[in-house]
Amino acid sequence: xxxxxxxxxxxxxxxxVRSLLTARADPAALTGGRAESGSxxxxxxxxxxxxxxxxxxxxxxxxxxxxxxSHREAAVVLEELGRGCVPAPFLxxxxxxxxxxxxLGDEADAAAALLGDLAAGRRTAVLAVPLSTAPDGPxxxxxxxxxxxxxxxxxxxxxxxxxxxxxxxxxxxxxEPQTALDLTRPLAAVTVSEGTGTLLAGRADGEAAVRxxxxxxxxxxASEQLGIxxxxxxxxxxxTRERHQFNRPVGSFQAxxxxxxxxxxxxxxxxxxxxxxxDALATGSGEAALLAxxxxxxxxxVAVHAAEECVQLHGGIGMTWEHxxxxxxxxxxxDEIAYGTPGRHKExxxxxxxxxxx
Amino acid sequence: xxxxxxxxxxxxxxxxxxxPATTGRAEFLRARFDAGLAWVHYPQALxxxxxxxxxxxxxxxxxxxxxxxxxxxxxxxIGLGMAAPTLLQYGSDEVRSRFLxxxxxxxxxxxxxxxxxxxxxDLAALGTRAVRDGDxxxxxxxxxxxxxxxxxxxxILIARTDPDLPKHRGITYxxxxxxxxxxxxxxxxxxxxxxxxxxxxxxxVRIPDAHRLGAVGxxxxxxxxTLMNERxxxxxxxIPREGGMIGPVSRTWRERPELRTHDLHQxxxxxxxxxxVARLAGERLRQQLVAGQPGPEGSxxxxxxxxxNQEISGLEVELLGEEGLLYDDWTLRRPELVDFTGREAGxxxxxxxxxSIEGGTTEVLLNIVAERVLGLPAEPxxxxxxxxxxxxx
Ligand SMILES: Cc1cc2nc3c(=O)[nH]c(=O)nc-3n(C[C@H](O)[C@H](O)[C@H](O)COP(=O)(O)OP(=O)(O)OC[C@H]3O[C@@H](n4cnc5c(N)ncnc54)[C@H](O)[C@@H]3O)c2cc1C
Numbered sequence: 001x002x003x004x005x006x007x008x009x010x011x012x013x014x015x016x017v018r019s020l021l022t023a024r025a026d027p028a029a030l031t032g033g034r035a036e037s038g039s040x041x042x043x044x045x046x047x048x049x050x051x052x053x054x055x056x057x058x059x060x061x062x063x064x065x066x067x068x069x070s071h072r073e074a075a076v077v078l079e080e081l082g083r084g085c086v087p088a089p090f091l092x093x094x095x096x097x098x099x100x101x102x103x104l105g106d107e108a109d110a111a112a113a114l115l116g117d118l119a120a121g122r123r124t125a126v127l128a129v130p131l132s133t134a135p136d137g138p139x140x141x142x143x144x145x146x147x148x149x150x151x152x153x154x155x156x157x158x159x160x161x162x163x164x165x166x167x168x169x170x171x172x173x174x175x176e177p178q179t180a181l182d183l184t185r186p187l188a189a190v191t192v193s194e195g196t197g198t199l200l201a202g203r204a205d206g207e208a209a210v211r212x213x214x215x216x217x218x219x220x221x222a223s224e225q226l227g228i229x230x231x232x233x234x235x236x237x238x239x240t241r242e243r244h245q246f247n248r249p250v251g252s253f254q255a256x257x258x259x260x261x262x263x264x265x266x267x268x269x270x271x272x273x274x275x276x277x278x279d280a281l282a283t284g285s286g287e288a289a290l291l292a293x294x295x296x297x298x299x300x301x302v303a304v305h306a307a308e309e310c311v312q313l314h315g316g317i318g319m320t321w322e323h324x325x326x327x328x329x330x331x332x333x334x335d336e337i338a339y340g341t342p343g344r345h346k347e348x349x350x351x352x353x354x355x356x357x358x
Numbered sequence: 359x360x361x362x363x364x365x366x367x368x369x370x371x372x373x374x375x376x377x378p379a380t381t382g383r384a385e386f387l388r389a390r391f392d393a394g395l396a397w398v399h400y401p402q403a404l405x406x407x408x409x410x411x412x413x414x415x416x417x418x419x420x421x422x423x424x425x426x427x428x429x430x431x432x433x434x435x436i437g438l439g440m441a442a443p444t445l446l447q448y449g450s451d452e453v454r455s456r457f458l459x460x461x462x463x464x465x466x467x468x469x470x471x472x473x474x475x476x477x478x479x480d481l482a483a484l485g486t487r488a489v490r491d492g493d494x495x496x497x498x499x500x501x502x503x504x505x506x507x508x509x510x511x512x513x514i515l516i517a518r519t520d521p522d523l524p525k526h527r528g529i530t531y532x533x534x535x536x537x538x539x540x541x542x543x544x545x546x547x548x549x550x551x552x553x554x555x556x557x558x559x560x561x562x563v564r565i566p567d568a569h570r571l572g573a574v575g576x577x578x579x580x581x582x583x584t585l586m587n588e589r590x591x592x593x594x595x596x597i598p599r600e601g602g603m604i605g606p607v608s609r610t611w612r613e614r615p616e617l618r619t620h621d622l623h624q625x626x627x628x629x630x631x632x633x634x635v636a637r638l639a640g641e642r643l644r645q646q647l648v649a650g651q652p653g654p655e656g657s658x659x660x661x662x663x664x665x666x667n668q669e670i671s672g673l674e675v676e677l678l679g680e681e682g683l684l685y686d687d688w689t690l691r692r693p694e695l696v697d698f699t700g701r702e703a704g705x706x707x708x709x710x711x712x713x714s715i716e717g718g719t720t721e722v723l724l725n726i727v728a729e730r731v732l733g734l735p736a737e738p739x740x741x742x743x744x745x746x747x748x749x750x751x
Contacts, residue, residue: 001596004642005649237732252735257728264727265658272639294638297631346627355611355626358618 002285004275010076013069016053017080024048025084027324035183035327040087041153049088050121053077056094057119059102059216064112066119071216075223075278082227082303085327087184092150093124095220097158100127100213104165104201111200114156114167125156125167127213128190134340135215135292136348139207144174144191149338151188152177158200158210159192165206168197182334184327218339219281219292222274225303228332229270232303232310233263235325239314256313263306270302290352296345300336307332360398360409362416368393368407369420383427387463390426396462400446404458412650419648422596429464432695436506437461437468441514444531444584448571453533457512469510471501471534471558472581476751479722480741481516482525482578483749486560488517488532495519495532495570497540497563503716507543507556509694510536514584515565516577518746525746529577533569540564550708551688554696596644597637603667603706604633606699607674617677626677629670636662654731657723664713664720667698671706678703 006014024045034040050056058074060066067073074095081090101115117123129140130147142161151157152175157168174191201209237260240251250256277295280288307329311318318325336342350356376389390396391405398414400406422428431438438461445457460466477484486499497517507513513534520528534541540563545553572580600608611618611626639662643655675682686702698706714720728734741749 002638002641003645004638005645005651233732237734241734248738249735252737254725254737257732257734258721258724260732260734261724261727264732265661268655268658269635269639269662272642273635275642276638294631294634297627298635346624346631349631350623350627353608353630355608355623355630356615356618357623358615358620 002276002279002291004272004279006076006275007072010073013053013073014076014080017049017055017077018083020045020048020053021080021084021086025086027085027327030085030087030184030327031322031324035087038177038186039153040184040186041089041150042087045086046088047121049077049090050094055090056121059095059098060115060119064106064119065116070282071220071278072275072282075220075274078220078223079227079230079274082224082331083231085184085228085231085324085331087186089124089126089150089153091217091221091224092126092185093118093154096213096217097125097127097156098213099216100158100165100209101125101200103209103212104205108200110167110198114200123155124150124153125158126150126154127210128157128159128168128192129210129214131185131187131334131338132340133214134344134348135211135218135289137214137340137344139210142192142194144189146178146189147187148190149185149187151175151190152186157190157192157197159190159197160203160206160210161194162203163199164202165200165209166192166197167200168192172196180334182330184331185334214339215289215292216281218296218345219277219288221335221339222270222277222292222295222299225299225332225335226267226270226274228303228328228335229263229267229299229306232306232325232328232332233260233267236260236263236310236313243315250313259309259313263309266302266305270299273298290349293345293349293352296340297342297349300342300345303332304329304336360407360413362413365395365398365407365409365413365416366420368395369417369424373421373424373426378424378426381427383429384463384465386427387429388459390421391459391462395421397442400458404446404454405462410650412647412652415644415647419644429462430695433506434461434464434467436470436514437466437512440470440584441468441512444514444571444580445533447583448531448580450568453568453571457533466511467506467509469504469506469513469536470584471504471507471513471515471560473503474500475502479719481581482529483746483751484516484518484529486515486517487521488519488530488565490519490567491564493567495530495565495567497532497534497560497565499560501558501560502546502555504543504556504558505554506694507536507558508545508692512536513558514571516581519574519577521747522745523575524743525741525749526578527575528746529581530574531571531577531580532565533571534560534563534565535569538563538565545690545692547690549711550705551685552691552693554693597640599634599637601637602633602663603670603674603698603710604630606703606706607670607677610674610677617679622673622677625673629666629673632662633666633670636666654727657727657731660717661720661723661727664710667706667710667713671703671710674703675707 054067057066058069062068101111104111131149159166176189178187180187243250273295277291280291310325317323372393394407396405398407398409399411474484488495488497515532515534519530540561542559544557546555546557547553685704
């Protein structure tokens with residue numbers, strides 16, 4: 001049966017990530033301009049996360065150079081990164097690209113070498129597909145691919161062509177940054193010409209690997225969304241307890257209390273959904289696709305709802321650039337589209353559970 | 359000290375001595391009580407072992423897995439969940455050993471004489487009077503929405519003993535004998551046509567002072583014990599996927615393609631996801647209890663299921679279209695327990711409207727979550743220091 005709790009090791013990992021982020025991830029620096037710079041990732045912070053905490057290699061077995069942990073631990077890291085709205089290539093490189101490479105098996109030498117580098121935090125890689133691609137969605141034809149997350153900062157692009165999956169050095173590709181809604185997860189258009197890169201796998205295996213990466217991304221994104229929602233709720237509760245209007249804390253008005261209690265209910269539920277998806281991926285359960293679809297269909301909405309309530313219940317200050325609420329709203333809204341919208345996941349679910357359309 | 363391993367051994371011994379397959383329900387339950395496995399945190403000889411309360415979930419899970427008979431908490435839930443912990447905490451030794459065993463086995467059903475026509479969410483405003491007369495109290499008043507009163511042998515009752523004090527302070531808590539000649543139970547016919555509930559009229563009902571729980575005037579405090587105690591066996595069993603109200607409507611969808619529309623499809627999928635997530639959240643709560651980490655999520659589950667039951671059953675009636683215009687049966691019935699899935703969609707739709715009212719309304723529960731879980735400030739109150747008799751009614 002699915003284990004929906006956190007183990008002690010997972011709680012320790014959470015504490016390590018949180019203390020690192022509390023000490024070193026500065027939202028003021030983000031709102032103060034780094035977010036707009038197009039390369040919001042704080043390199044030193046990412047190195048600390050990747051190597052000191054060992055986050056980059058969580059999904060990779062020890063014999064292949066990683067930590068030999070599982071999706072459950074990766075999910076805990078994502079909760080914390082969501083809570084901090086931290087710009088870091090963990091999801092795109094350490095989860096999605098890594099899961100794709102792992103799906104290729106240990107035979108492919110080029111893939112093994114790259115995987116070792118990713119796990120050790122020496123390099124980062126991203127799938128050259130739009131961030132919006134659902135696990136069962138159409139994959140882009142080679143050429144120019146837009147909306148590729150974290151591409152500008154990545155060392156390697158994983159490109160699916162007609163004849164297979166290739167690893168292409170970023171220096172050998174055209175990468176034009178795009179202005180993204182989410183300032184903390186930069187997007188770029190990527191152009192790769194025929195003949196560049198190293199072949200990792202043939203078309204069928206390559207496509208299966210990409211889909212595995214996308215499914216892993218969708219399933220674990222739910223944990224990032226949970227983290228976002230938690231932060232939004234906590235900050236909103238804190239603010240409305242302190243902010244006085246009409247000679248009362250605004251948080252004592254029932255119209256607001258009920259909305260926050262409702263959000264709490266959604267967060268509690270989102271945690272169960274996110275944990276179920278992470279556990280199913282970790283155990284290789286046959287229900288992974290189903291539970292990932294459930295988690296995406298649910299948690300996407302919860303994160304957006306929490307972020308929207310956060311802006312609204314903060315009043316005017318929630319609309320300002322200097323308050324971090326907008327970073328969360330942008331991340332939550334972008335995450336709703338990332339790896340498939342809730343609607344797409346529900347469609348997929350309809351097929352999986354036999355609730356066919358008319 | 360009793361730990362989980364010790365409890366598993368005791369459960370195994372109980373099952374070996376009384377194999378569920380060949381033991382009658384009542385006999386098994388009596389043996390379970392005597393083995394101290396009824397409610398493990400109760401004292402020895404009162405059905406427990408003085409073990410940590412959180413370990414109850416371990417026993418429930420083991421027994422459920424072994425297919426042991428349960429004591430039908432739907433029928434005797436008020437006794438198990440509300441009367442028992444209050445009797446344990448406030449009853450004399452005589453009271454506890456007289457009432458707890460038959461309550462556990464289900465030989466004696468309990469009901470709860472709390473709500474009144476004028477006191478629902480604001481329960482502390484109640485007006486039923488109890489006046490001291492020698493060794494007895496004489497009670498007059500009217501209660502409403504009393505589940506199981508027509509089958510109950512005993513009731514927990516709160517009544518006003520001092521109208522000059524502010525409303526929370528003049529209340530006293532009693533055990534009321536439902537066979538007393540002054541107790542009149544009338545069916546309260548509800549929205550579904552049946553009468554699952556009752557109005558209870560109390561006319562010069564005599565209650566011996568020995569059946570008082572807690573001190574005179576301390577009834578509100580005692581009632582808090584009652585209200586805070588959730589069902590003992592909470593979370594004992596797992597709900598399978600599509601185990602709740604989403605099950606029948608999903609089956610109808612699969613079996614009756616001619617009823618499908620695009621709009622209903624979208625709404626069904628949304629509700630299916632929400633029902634699955636609520637199921638997972640319930641399962642997570644159960645795992646927390648088994649691991650000895652109870653959290654406040656229980657109140658979340660009641661809120662979630664109330665809304666989902668209403669939305670899902672509403673969708674089901676709409677999906678049925680022409681058949682949804684029909685109702686199975688309006689005959690006044692007096693069921694001993696509520697059976698949601700044994701009746702048709704229209705019944706489910708109507709009955710589920712009570713899910714957000716019974717046991718505390720959704721609005722009141724949201725207040726509780728906001729204040730006790732999130733720590734948001736209470737609203738200003740104007741009823742705290744006024745004598746009950748001077749309150750607006
Ligand atoms: C199916 C069913 C089963 C029941 N079973 C039992 C039973 O076994 N034993 C028993 O004693 N009682 C029982 N009840 C009674 C139940 O506890 C009360 O109906 C409930 O507490 C609400 O009280 P009320 O009906 O007087 O509504 P009111 O308290 O009059 O409420 C009216 C409306 O105002 C809202 N409201 C009230 N106060 C507030 C507030 N502070 N903030 C926001 N909104 C508020 C309510 O949510 C509701 O929407 C049952 C009721 C039902 C419907």
